[in-house]
Amino acid sequence: MKYSKKTMTKLINEHRELHDELKKIKKEMGLEKNLAIKALYHSAVANSGPFMQEYQDLERLQ
Template sequence: MKYNKAVMTKLINQHRDLHDELKKIKVEMGLEKNLAIKALFHSAVADNGPYMKEYQDLERLQ
């Protein structure tokens, strides 16, 4: 599965907990938004993460 910023952004906008986690990553790690989104992808979606199925569903709609 490949990282797609547009799909990841949609997923974040649909889930408040992902949005909150994104903010937390930005502050704690001092990352800019794009890198924080990518980090969130690797922690919450990639490698059978809890949001992998929803991400794949959104990706199919693209």
């Protein structure tokens, strides 16, 4: 599975908890949005994360 900012952004927009987590990552780590999205991908999607299946479903639709 490959990281896609477009797919990750769609996933974040569909799930309020991911949106809140993104804001938290940006604030706590002082990251800009693009890096925070990538960090969220690695924590919530990659390596059998809780949102991996939904991410894969969005990837197939593109």
